[in-house]
Amino acid sequence: MSKIAVLGAGSWGTALSIVLADNGHDVRLWTHRQEQAQQINETRRNEKYLDVEIPSQIDAYSNLKDALSNVSAVVIVVPTKAIREVCQQLNEVTQDDNVTIIHATKGIEPLSLKRVSQMIGEELEGYQEEDIVVLSGPSHAEEVALRQPTTVTVSSINLENAKIAQDLFINEAFRVYTSPDILGIELGGALKNIIALGAGISDGLGYGDNAKAALITRGLAEIARLGTSLGANPLSFLGLPGVGDLIVTCTSVHSRNWRAGNLLGKGHKLDDVLTEMGMVVEGVRTVKAAYQFAKEQQVEMPITTGIYQVLFEDKDPKDIVEQLMNRTKREEMDDLAKLLMERYS
Template sequence: MEKVAVIGAGSWGTALSIVLADNDHEVRLWTHRIEQAEEINNVHRNEKYLKNVEIPKQIRAYHDLSEAVDGVSAVIVVVPTKAIRDVSKQLQAVLKQKVTIIHATKGIEPLTLKRVSQLIAEEMEQYTEEEIVVLSGPSHAEEVALRQPTTVTVSSKDAKNASYAQDLFINDAFRVYTSPDILGIELGGALKNIIALGAGISDGLGYGDNAKAALITRGLAEIARLGTSLGANPLSFLGLPGVGDLIVTCTSVHSRNWRAGNLLGKGYKLDDVLEQMGMAVEGVRTVKAAYQFAEEQDVEMPITKGIYQILFEEENPKKVVEQLMSRTKREEMDDLAALLNERYTQ
């Protein structure tokens, strides 16, 4: 049995806490809202984020971060990307011992274009990027909390840390693989949110399965194109944190990014959508980062560009679809051939 702190009591943090509790670990779930901690401890519920889910009694919620991490062997960071730096600084100040840091946040910081593992390493002086573990894959919190079969990947440049994280989480309902390609795993988990926004927009416009299938497939090509230009293994995008996460996020009403896109497709403005969602929509920030990445890397990402125009330039979604459909003719296999040639001719 391990003593573990989960930092962030949203839907995903709470669901991962349930997995850890099912594995007989002592789980400390930290939230910055004292009333949320009281709800979890007193009635064993977290109704805002996971309705009608009973939280195991061995999960103890904390409002004081120093108490939450005291004596733990691992810290699981599950907060929105925009909060990563601040939370990491707080952890730097209160952690008295070296622990394994695992994050389960899917995003990229705009402007700096840094991945979450890089942000944590920058703010926590005693850790290097190579030591940090990422957990990613097709995993709706609502289903994980109900112990429905789920499979994810953990990745770190430190194989020992990745193996430790695998052992920490794996059970009969939550299968965990390992991968050494942390770059590809983080990028796949972040960039798929862009395509999920697009899938929601497509559904909001009333388009059918043909349009969404095309969007997912060509979206995967964009993700792999950008990821490999940055040094990721292209095969990572064909795995769980790539195509697996892309499928589940683009096709389910559980997906915040799909729901946000759906509202945009129905004509709502971005500010109204974000207010109505009431929770972080990581894809919105990631669109900014990916658009900037594509410009700097000179990588063609027409879907990402179109979604950027809808979000931040108030372009009409139907007009963007028309532009995508009228692009210059090309050979579909060019993208895959280029990616594989780059990988296997080096």
């Protein structure tokens, strides 16, 4: 079996390490905090992030060079804001460009509007964007770690690399599909976090299932509208990293983005919410990026705009709901269904 480094010992990095260990791989779980690595190795727990028993095939490292020694694959699971820094550190400790690079981070970089695979391709010496594999889909770390049935998608411009990633991860509890549409897969995984914030806000305001169903459905239309304007396949947004990830992230208390939105809906301020969460909430950064994208692409994204106003312009969430409900009348068929009809008719 393979030696694999997983960079990022948060809940998702830990869960993916468990999947790889279950498949018989030698897993090196890297964290930049020495005390965290020591705790994992001594207690076989990672209590702050994911309090489950960690298999003996997983060893934690705080020394990046040691973690990368003789590995055949690297799985990057650090927050979007840390991607470039971690890739620069990788350049300092390894010169092997035959290692398969997989990332499982869902976000877009504000200002540059780069997807994670683009960021890695820019920073990591010896690699281009087309070499990178993304893993995405409806997959709460808490359930993956308990070996509950989960399905995800891996995607790369280089389909051989995607198949390598598929073989590394697939097992009876963790089913892995492949897709050639890395653009759609990454955008779906990132943009759904915005709608999950909105779903949390809706629940925090005390609204019911009707409101959430509308938010998810119209949110999917926004995601598809922006994604297809950038060249993504509209069918990708009907798959696991699209509607699948959207449903699970908008409806579960496991979701950080839903929890953050729920606190916002109850009247908490953003800075206080982020402090209370104590973990990265990717949707907050992604709102900034999507708001920029929508302006540049001249794509209408009213839900994203409303959430941006709540987060960064201190607008009252109830006023935003009223604003959305009183928009100009229009047909529903003008969104995802129309995109599909135009592409495949």
